Amino acid sequence: MAQHPMGDLRRTALHALHVELGARMVGFAGWDMPIQFAGILAEHAHVRGAGEGPCGAGLFDVSHMGQIRLSGEGADAALEALVPADIRALKDGRTRYTQFTTESGGIIDDLMVTRLGEDLVLVVNAARFDVDLAHLKGRLPGAVRIEVLDSLALLALQGPSAAEVLARHAGGVEGLSFMQTAEMDIAGVAARISRSGYTGEDGFEFAVPADEAEGIARLLLAEPEVAPIGLGARDSLRMEAGLCLYGQDIDETTSPVEAGLAWSIQKRRRAEGGFPGADRILRELEQGTARTRVGLRPDGRAIARTGTPVLAGEERIGAVTSGGFGPSVGGPIAIAYVPPAHAAAGTAVSLDLRGRAEPARVVDLPFVPHRYHR
Amino acid sequence: MAATIRYTEDHEWVRVDGDIATVGITTHAQEQLGDIVFIELPDVGRTFAQKDEAGVIESVKAASELYAPVSGEIVETNAAIVDDPALVNRDPMGEGWFVKIRLADAGELDGLMDEAAYAAHAG
Numbered sequence: 001m002a003q004h005p006m007g008d009l010r011r012t013a014l015h016a017l018h019v020e021l022g023a024r025m026v027g028f029a030g031w032d033m034p035i036q037f038a039g040i041l042a043e044h045a046h047v048r049g050a051g052e053g054p055c056g057a058g059l060f061d062v063s064h065m066g067q068i069r070l071s072g073e074g075a076d077a078a079l080e081a082l083v084p085a086d087i088r089a090l091k092d093g094r095t096r097y098t099q100f101t102t103e104s105g106g107i108i109d110d111l112m113v114t115r116l117g118e119d120l121v122l123v124v125n126a127a128r129f130d131v132d133l134a135h136l137k138g139r140l141p142g143a144v145r146i147e148v149l150d151s152l153a154l155l156a157l158q159g160p161s162a163a164e165v166l167a168r169h170a171g172g173v174e175g176l177s178f179m180q181t182a183e184m185d186i187a188g189v190a191a192r193i194s195r196s197g198y199t200g201e202d203g204f205e206f207a208v209p210a211d212e213a214e215g216i217a218r219l220l221l222a223e224p225e226v227a228p229i230g231l232g233a234r235d236s237l238r239m240e241a242g243l244c245l246y247g248q249d250i251d252e253t254t255s256p257v258e259a260g261l262a263w264s265i266q267k268r269r270r271a272e273g274g275f276p277g278a279d280r281i282l283r284e285l286e287q288g289t290a291r292t293r294v295g296l297r298p299d300g301r302a303i304a305r306t307g308t309p310v311l312a313g314e315e316r317i318g319a320v321t322s323g324g325f326g327p328s329v330g331g332p333i334a335i336a337y338v339p340p341a342h343a344a345a346g347t348a349v350s351l352d353l354r355g356r357a358e359p360a361r362v363v364d365l366p367f368v369p370h371r372y373h374r
Numbered sequence: 375m376a377a378t379i380r381y382t383e384d385h386e387w388v389r390v391d392g393d394i395a396t397v398g399i400t401t402h403a404q405e406q407l408g409d410i411v412f413i414e415l416p417d418v419g420r421t422f423a424q425k426d427e428a429g430v431i432e433s434v435k436a437a438s439e440l441y442a443p444v445s446g447e448i449v450e451t452n453a454a455i456v457d458d459p460a461l462v463n464r465d466p467m468g469e470g471w472f473v474k475i476r477l478a479d480a481g482e483l484d485g486l487m488d489e490a491a492y493a494a495h496a497g
Binding site for chain 1: 408409411412414430432434435436437
């Protein structure tokens, strides 16, 4: 029950609203953020559309994430030099998931990149914002302008009812497809709306001026399907969706290939290389890796948290990087790295829980099927 | 003698009746933990010294331990909370009890907090 120190924590534009709504606040990546409102299990079920009463749309404050705009001639080619994704082929109004990589092929951060005309908008993790910004400033040519969009709040509306609810205030939003972004109004306020999220559900992320964020949040929360959701349910939702959390499932030692993110490296970049760590990453794409990210389902009900050793017989073969209770799965779930020989779905392993070997088996990710609107 | 309730700094409660102490976690503790999803209890017959780890409580957020508030032998455990851990969230001071311990040293109770002291401790 450790409490984080409260000093010097940054507050989002919705901070007062969170407190008013009775959120339990915690320090997260330097920000004072809501971990839960009604309770993690209820909020998780609400977002999946499995809660009591009208549900299926959860409102998240993700304003702690960094928003950066790159502009100027050649911004796309310049960003390409830092990430393995094909950014030059990214069409206007489209979003791509990628990673900043190190020279040794590790991951500095994972991020979303959206093209808006000649400009690119990046959304990066709060905990890595300073590192990312220094990386960009040190590596991008002077012709590319870097603007931190700290006057914008970032909200997410996630769940099977999200499109219907948001369309009441932003007509036309229902026409967006997964990973498509448009600049349009929400209740008369200019917004950048992406059909994306990090819950495995259909939904949207939208950037609005910070001083308009509370009004928009209140408008959406007044809809019967919408409830405020904290970081606790965000974590259980993304874990069930099999998505990586930076600092746990990926870091500067893990490569995108080991992490199961090879799908985010498009064909041209595989052929041409030309990004940090390309030597290792292209070699791993061809020859495989020494370890790979998998899902685990413990047979029992005990929960394997981050750091739990994964065993094959007596031998330690890996460790859990994210573990917890999967509310929609109805039991414990874990994400871990294991050697490829132990990575096939159905493989029996065990988890060293407080000195006891608890049986578990490897399963395909995600734990809960994605419901993106493609 | 009427049953008395005492509290530990680790947010356990002890209700003593004769030489049997019923043990659980406080309302404050379950609120702090949030949704409880897994509980591990010791076997009947095991003995614990005061402050020994006597169980595991996992919430959606984190794992924590149940510490034996008093020394003694486990004479009964609450199977209902193993089957339905949320019972501890719903009724922590009643149906959500964890174990019953036969007191080895009733004098240990004097070192625990009464309700007023615990209320001040839990803030």
